[in-house]
Amino acid sequence: MRFNYGGSQALAMRSAQGAKGDVFASADERWMQEAATRGLLAGDATTFARNRLVVIVPRTNPGRIRSLKDLARRGLKIVLGADAVPVGRYSRIALRQLGADPALGPDYAARVLANVVSEEETVKAVVGKVQLGEADAGIVYASDVTPAVARFVRAIEIPAGANVIATYPIAVLRGSAQPEDARAFVALVTSPEGQRVLAKWKFLPADAQH
Amino acid sequence: MTARAPRNGIGFVAVLGIAATVLLAAFVALPFVALLLRVSPAQMAARLGEPVVLDALRLSLVTSGAATAIVVLLGTPVAWLLATREFPGKRVLEVLLDLPMVLPPTVAGFALLMAFGRMGLAGQALGAFGVTLPFTTVGVIVAQVFMAVPFFVGPARAGFSTVDGKLLDAAATLRASETFTFFRVALPLAAPALLAGAAMSGARALGEFGATITFAGNLPGSTQTMPLAVYVALQSDLDTAVLLSVLLIVMAFVLLLGLRSAPRGWLWNRDRART
Structure with missing residues (x-):
């Protein structure tokens, strides 16, 4: 095979x-x-x-991200999949759905997307950039946080209601x-x-x- | 054996040469022809004004132009040194400068991240001065320079090596300084090789994809050069992808043909250098 x-x-x-x-x-x-x-x-x-989406941050956490709310803080470096890549499309949908949470606010997605510094062509490229600590956060599939990856990154769960x-x-x-x-x-x-x-x-x- | 086969006759080797040329040229040309046939000039014109195309075009011209300038400015003295001096570790240095050529570009991108990324070996020091390269246009140029270096240094070194040593000796006996000899004798004579090398490295920088997307990322307007835009478009919009590819091919063709057919004495006066 x-x-x-x-x-x-x-x-x-x-x-x-x-x-x-x-x-x-x-x-x-x-x-x-x-x-x-x-x-x-x-x-x-x-x-x-x-598969569900999770936010990942480097264990060194250069962006000091502890919750989903932190992703909207200005000046962060966030990497997502490109819009044509499934994970990228799902990430954008999830961010919009998170905006329904009053604690995050309706402009949540726009503020997070303003922090996007790269639109990666595969989900593995998102993992790589977060794993190396070059990006402050990324959105990937739960299955991407393999034991090898988990040594370098920490996952922040996205609530089931807003998850894709x-x-x-x-x-x-x-x-x-x-x-x-x-x-x-x-x-x-x-x-x-x-x-x-x-x-x-x-x-x-x-x-x-x- | 005194008689030589006439060079203009149709011998076995000539036939072989012609056959191989036809085969190789067709093999290389066919994919380009296939791309060109895919879009009509009207379609091209209609999409040429799209922001994603214009952004990528502008970014590619700026970054590959800058990368080529850096490679030529730094590579020329290195090539001169390699061509005229013997020193310990010279072989190792030569191989080192060729290495980017064999490295898969994506691996090169990761290596660049580990060296010049904000958590990288040198990147942490750069960060202390407020310089971050990943996710920036300067990062794109860094990736292109890394990948393009071997394509200039090799030909440039070869070009300097073919400069007749007697001319350099003559210049020395006339008490010309090395600086004078370099600029007035060696540089004009090696100019065709330097131009060819510049064209090759420029084309390599223009087409650079893997190291760029891995090291600098992909964002329209700041890091998405034409090859990156082609790749992204390929996944959703084949027509735009083909248009961008055709533009890229035309640019590379003009660049390579233009620098290769630069007239003698252009840039430097070779004839004056000879006398």
């Missing part, structure tokens, strides 16, 4: 341009939908995992040279065994409620 990792959008674009593959797993329903619209899928996509739960669909590609094996792989990922492995890495189960 060979894995080809990349931003969902990049993988979808590459598949559309004729890159070969058996299974497409996306961190965003939008790009799976895009793949379906372009006729790249054999059959329907199924959800195999869900990413849904991860998986599907067999029409161009697959071994559709049987491809379907077996999808079945394994969605099986209780596969879900246990995903849960270990902080993914929410596929059937989690919002």
Whole structure:
């Protein structure tokens, strides 16, 4: 089995341009939908995992960020995923939803976004810049805070009411040279065994409620 | 064996040369042609005024221009030294200056962060003076300089090495100082090599992506150069991505062709240097 990792959008674009593959797993329903619209899928996509967003700050905490409210303080260096990257889109939605909290205020998202110094092309790039202490904070998936990463960063939870739960669909590609094996792989990922492995890495189960 | 094969005949090697040229040229040209065919001139014109395109264009010209100037200004004396002196550790220095070429650009970006980032080895000292490089336009230039250095120093050094030693000796016997010899003899004679090196490093800076996005980040107007804008657009808006790519290609083509075909005696008067 060979894995080809990349931003969902990049993988979808590459598949559309004729890159070969058996299974497409996306961190965003939008790009799976895009793949379906372009006729790249054999059959329907199924959800195999869900993920929530967390704010991460370096353990050295150069921006002295202790709560979500601190993110709106002027002069901070915040990195987010670019708007076209799922994590970036979700981050912006979550920030807007946090504005409903009177303690944060309706202009919360605008004030946080004014602190954005870089729009990264993958969520791993967000993790990297926070991990190295170059950025004061970033927004990533809970699953990105792996044990190795957690040595350098601290996560600040985003309340479930304002959080965006990413849904991860998986599907067999029409161009697959071994559709049987491809379907077996999808079945394994969605099986209780596969879900246990995903849960270990902080993914929410596929059937989690919002 | 006294007779030499005529150079203008169609021998085996010539046929091989022509075949390889056609193959290689087609291989390199085809992706560019594919990009160019993708957009009509009308589409190009319509999108040329978009802020994201103009911002990226302006930023790319400013940063790659500055990076090339820095590389040439610092690289020329280094190349002269390497070409004219023997000193301990010279080989190591040469290899060091070539190293950025083999480093994957993203790795280079991380290394730059660890060196010049605000938590980096030298970056903490810079921070004491209020200088931070990541997420700034100056950071973009730093990343480009790092990646472009080998493309100038190599050719420039080779250019200085081919300057006829007898001319330098002659200048010395006429009691010319090294400074005078460097500016009036060596520099004019090596000018074509220096220009070629400047063009290569300029093109490298113009196309720089991985080190830039990793070290300086990606924000329209301050760090999003054309290659970064292409990459971001590629993920959502293929037409803008193609337009930006075509612009980038045209700029690089003009730059490389222009500096390569610079007339003899342009910039320095070579003929005067000879006499």
